[in-house]
Amino acid sequence: MKILLLIMTAFAASAGLLSAQHIKISGLLMDSTASKPVEFATVALMKNGKIVEGANSDTKGRFVFNKVRPDKYAVQVTLMGYVTKTVENINATENEDFEIGIIKLTPAVQKLNEVTVTEQKSLFEEKADRMVYNAEKDISIKGGDATDVLKKIPSIAVDIEGNVQLRGSSNIKVLINNKPSSIVARSVSDALKQIPADIIKQVEVITSPSAKYDAEGTAGIINIITKKNSVNGTNGSVSPNFGQWNNWPNASINHRMNGISIAANGGFSNWKNKRNMQLLRSFTNADTVTNQNQVQWINGRGKNFYGTLNVDWDIDSLNRIGAGWNYYNGINTNGFDITFEESQFGNVRQYFRRDMKRTYDWAGSTINFDYTRLFKKPQKELTLLMMYSFEEEDSDYWSDLMNRDNSVYYREKSYNISNNKEGTIQLDFTNPIDSISKFELGSKTIFRKILSDYRISSASDGSTDFRDMPDLANIFDYAQQVTSAYAVYSRTPKKKWGINLGARYEHTFIQANFLNGTSPFSNNYGNIIPSLSLSRSLKKEQQVRFSYSQRIQRPQFYYLNPYVNQSDSKNQYGGNPYLKPELTHSIEANYSVSIKQTSYNASFFLRKTNNAIEGINSVDSSGVMKQIFQNVAENSAYGVNLSANTKITKQWSVNGSLNLFYSVLESAELKTRNADWMYRLNLNSTIDFGKGFKAQLFGFYNSPRVNLQGKYGGFGFYNIVFQKEVLKKKGTIGFGYDNPFNQTIKWRNDFVGANFVQTQDVAMYRRGWRINLKYDFGKMAGKQREKKKISNDDKKGGEGNN
Numbered sequence: 001m002k003i004l005l006l007i008m009t010a011f012a013a014s015a016g017l018l019s020a021q022h023i024k025i026s027g028l029l030m031d032s033t034a035s036k037p038v039e040f041a042t043v044a045l046m047k048n049g050k051i052v053e054g055a056n057s058d059t060k061g062r063f064v065f066n067k068v069r070p071d072k073y074a075v076q077v078t079l080m081g082y083v084t085k086t087v088e089n090i091n092a093t094e095n096e097d098f099e100i101g102i103i104k105l106t107p108a109v110q111k112l113n114e115v116t117v118t119e120q121k122s123l124f125e126e127k128a129d130r131m132v133y134n135a136e137k138d139i140s141i142k143g144g145d146a147t148d149v150l151k152k153i154p155s156i157a158v159d160i161e162g163n164v165q166l167r168g169s170s171n172i173k174v175l176i177n178n179k180p181s182s183i184v185a186r187s188v189s190d191a192l193k194q195i196p197a198d199i200i201k202q203v204e205v206i207t208s209p210s211a212k213y214d215a216e217g218t219a220g221i222i223n224i225i226t227k228k229n230s231v232n233g234t235n236g237s238v239s240p241n242f243g244q245w246n247n248w249p250n251a252s253i254n255h256r257m258n259g260i261s262i263a264a265n266g267g268f269s270n271w272k273n274k275r276n277m278q279l280l281r282s283f284t285n286a287d288t289v290t291n292q293n294q295v296q297w298i299n300g301r302g303k304n305f306y307g308t309l310n311v312d313w314d315i316d317s318l319n320r321i322g323a324g325w326n327y328y329n330g331i332n333t334n335g336f337d338i339t340f341e342e343s344q345f346g347n348v349r350q351y352f353r354r355d356m357k358r359t360y361d362w363a364g365s366t367i368n369f370d371y372t373r374l375f376k377k378p379q380k381e382l383t384l385l386m387m388y389s390f391e392e393e394d395s396d397y398w399s400d401l402m403n404r405d406n407s408v409y410y411r412e413k414s415y416n417i418s419n420n421k422e423g424t425i426q427l428d429f430t431n432p433i434d435s436i437s438k439f440e441l442g443s444k445t446i447f448r449k450i451l452s453d454y455r456i457s458s459a460s461d462g463s464t465d466f467r468d469m470p471d472l473a474n475i476f477d478y479a480q481q482v483t484s485a486y487a488v489y490s491r492t493p494k495k496k497w498g499i500n501l502g503a504r505y506e507h508t509f510i511q512a513n514f515l516n517g518t519s520p521f522s523n524n525y526g527n528i529i530p531s532l533s534l535s536r537s538l539k540k541e542q543q544v545r546f547s548y549s550q551r552i553q554r555p556q557f558y559y560l561n562p563y564v565n566q567s568d569s570k571n572q573y574g575g576n577p578y579l580k581p582e583l584t585h586s587i588e589a590n591y592s593v594s595i596k597q598t599s600y601n602a603s604f605f606l607r608k609t610n611n612a613i614e615g616i617n618s619v620d621s622s623g624v625m626k627q628i629f630q631n632v633a634e635n636s637a638y639g640v641n642l643s644a645n646t647k648i649t650k651q652w653s654v655n656g657s658l659n660l661f662y663s664v665l666e667s668a669e670l671k672t673r674n675a676d677w678m679y680r681l682n683l684n685s686t687i688d689f690g691k692g693f694k695a696q697l698f699g700f701y702n703s704p705r706v707n708l709q710g711k712y713g714g715f716g717f718y719n720i721v722f723q724k725e726v727l728k729k730k731g732t733i734g735f736g737y738d739n740p741f742n743q744t745i746k747w748r749n750d751f752v753g754a755n756f757v758q759t760q761d762v763a764m765y766r767r768g769w770r771i772n773l774k775y776d777f778g779k780m781a782g783k784q785r786e787k788k789k790i791s792n793d794d795k796k797g798g799e800g801n802n
Contacts, residue, residue: 023068023092027100028378029061029077031107033259035314037061037378038105041079046086047071060378060435070094075103082107101376102317130206131155131601135197136227138684138696145248145269146195146224149203151700151717153682155603155641155659156205156222164192165705166220167207167605167639167661173216175223195306196248196267198239198774201227207605208533208547208588211486211502212428212440215529215552226265233257235778244768246271254778259314266307269330273300274765276744279571283619283756290349292623294340294570302332318374326366333359340570342623353406356399358567364391364420379432387424392417397567400462408462416454416563423447437491440502443484450478454563475515476562476577482554483507492535500533508554512577514562521578527552541594553582555613559629573615573627580631584609598646605661609635614708616670619756633708636664643682651688657681665708672708679703692725710758713747717766727775734772743767 025045029038043063045053052073057063073090082105092098135149151158155167166172176195206213207220236253250267274297281292305328312322338354366389373382396415400408428442453475457466488502506527513520533547557575564574585608592601612633619625639661647653657680664675680703686696699718704711721736739745744763751758 024097026064032104044076046074133203135200146192211504211531239774241772243770261312269304276763281758296338300334304330320372329363331361353402358397362393381430385426392419411459414456418452421449440488446482448480452476477513479511481509504529545590551584555579603641632667656683710751715747731775736770739767
């Protein structure tokens with residue numbers, strides 16, 4: 001028995017020793033200036049100055065020593081570009097594993113004589129849940145604005161007015177640095193014209209957003225990411241750009257030191273355009289056919305200023321606060337010279353000339369604050385974000401009607417003063433379950449307040465003695481609150497199917513009041529929004545992804561404002577405060593593969609929208625067409641997006657795409673159906689001649705696109721750009737020419753209603769030159785921690801005032 005007891009005691013001691021040999025020592029490497037994980041560093045476990053065991057940090061900065069005997073150790077970390085770091089007095093006991101925590105590495109300051117870049121990021125990248133366009137690599141957009149950038153993206157269509165569609169739908173959400181802008185909610189096209197292309201780093205296109213995103217944007221989300229301060233020291237750029245149709249000077253300056261980062265940028269746009277339009281309309285009233293012929297010349301001019309200031313402070317390796325301010329101001333005017341003639345049976349019934357000026361003057365600011373709390377556990381994070389924005393807009397016109405002898409017989413003027421206030425508070429929490437899976441929770445509340453005050457007055461004798469028209473005036477007071485919460489589980493193993501599964505609940509409260517006697521109304525509704533995505537990486541650099549998402553699209557100010565713009569007495573448009581949200585189901589299958597120097601991508605999608613908002617045209621007995629938005633349609637689209645990027649030679653790269661889909665619009669209420677195939681072709685080619693000299697050719701063609709009552713015409717666009725690096729690569733000089741062989745871009749729009757048929761021929765003057773100059777100054781070293789920002793991707797924004 002004693003012998004057996006001794007054997008058991010010895011066995012227990014041996015087992016304890018073996019257990020001690022398997023104690024783990026682990027830690028996390030972080031960049032001290034950027035607070036980002038440091039990957040592929042060499043980590044040595046040392047005892048008495050000698051190396052006991054070695055390891056490398058993974059892509060998340062994590063390192064582990066799995067078999068360690070109980071003792072006192074030191075850990076030494078080395079990596080080129082960082083100061084060697086040693087952590088002493090690590091006491092590993094036999095009771096439990098030892099977690100060192102975060103080890104901060106300091107970047108080494110080195111003077112580089114020359115750096116040769118042999119491989120650069122591709123112009124387009126396919127990621128797990130989005131397509132990324134690296135705009136900073138594209139020289140053909142220099143000197144333009146954000147619309148020039150979006151034109152380059154395969155699945156996005158941008159018309160001449162700057163109106164944006166994603167896979168044939170204008171129901172998108174445009175974010176700027178992951179957060180909304182109040183001007184985007186009012187007019188997407190106006191907002192894009194205020195952003196210079198030079199400051200855009202990337203554009204992300206997310207066609208199947210997960211539940212962590214706001215449920216708005218039925219076709220998806222377009223996120224425009226601007227260039228930021230990501231380096232230590234002081235640096236910046238100056239870029240005076242000039243063009244035949246737009247001057248875009250802008251500058252930026254950044255300073256980062258001791259965990260504090262300050263970044264400021266600003267710019268000024270001075271644009272102009274010119275177009276000609278001819279409208280032919282026939283309408284029937286009491287079996288009498290009346291013909292209208294309207295020709296108008298439009299000359300537009302605008303001046304817009306924008307500026308941003310952001311301050312971030314890394315308090316320590318686990319805590320960060322930040323604040324930002326964004327300001328914009330603009331005044332934009334279109335001058336109209338219109339000739340109108342109306343006839344019956346070949347006899348002229350009405351004739352007039354209209355001299356009109358329409359002005360949009362706006363100013364707005366956004367203030368944001370954010371706090372981020374990291375934990376010793378990698379990827380565990382808590383963020384609090386708050387934002388407040390305010391925008392004012394004055395929209396007015398002055399119109400003179402003249403006889404054939406150019407004498408004024410009627411005058412009319414109008415103004416619409418509006419403001420939009422928005423406040424947001426958001427809380428997000430991310431908790432990794434293990435190295436390949438995580439769980440995310442969050443909540444968010446948005447408060448909105450919209451006020452629109454409009455007046456119209458006239459002088460029927462052509463004098464300047466204007467009299468108010470109270471029947472056409474109103475004050476619209478609109479309040480909305482959206483409260484939401486979400487939960488998302490994701491798992492991304494390397495060789496198996498990854499999953500992203502989530503659900504979001506959003507509750508909307510609405511209260512609207514009118515001051516002209518119209519009855520006020522209120523509404524509230526809740527929506528559960530599910531999302532599911534499955535993805536897998538296959539052999540030979542292949543990837544597949546399947547996703548389903550449900551989306552909701554709330555109408556915002558552009559669609560709701562009941563003010564009817566009557567500046568063109570025969571063609572009027574206005575909003576509808578009684579609009580309801582759209583609901584969309586979307587299914588997508590994506591396949592991508594890389595073969596040597598070529599990458600291919602194919603996306604197949606199906607999208608169905610109920611309660612779709614459409615601008616419905618109607619013509620009354622006096623021949624006045626009014627366009628009012630209504631929930632009268634069901635919209636379906638089935639299609640494929642094909643794209644390829646290749647290097648024909650080491651210096652010559654080409655990328656192209658085809659977006660092809662079948663669109664069906666139906667309205668049981670209007671007993672109308674319209675359907676057709678639509679497509680968009682993109683081609684982009686870049687040649688690097690060496691010694692800093694490059695050339696790029698770009699072109700696209702948009703096919704005609706259908707709406708519920710007709711079809712918008714197709715058109716093409718192309719340009720060529722040459723660029724040369726100067727001043728030891730700190731500066732660039734570029735020259736571009738748009739549409740060199742065509743003075744104008746022309747297209748035709750056709751509309752049909754219950755009692756009218758209409759065609760509209762448009763010619764936009766777009767041939768023109770541009771010169772872009774840029775100079776970068778300052779020194780650069782180190783990287784900055786990325787931070788979250790508020791993204792109010794829950795509003796259906798306007799498409800501009802065409």
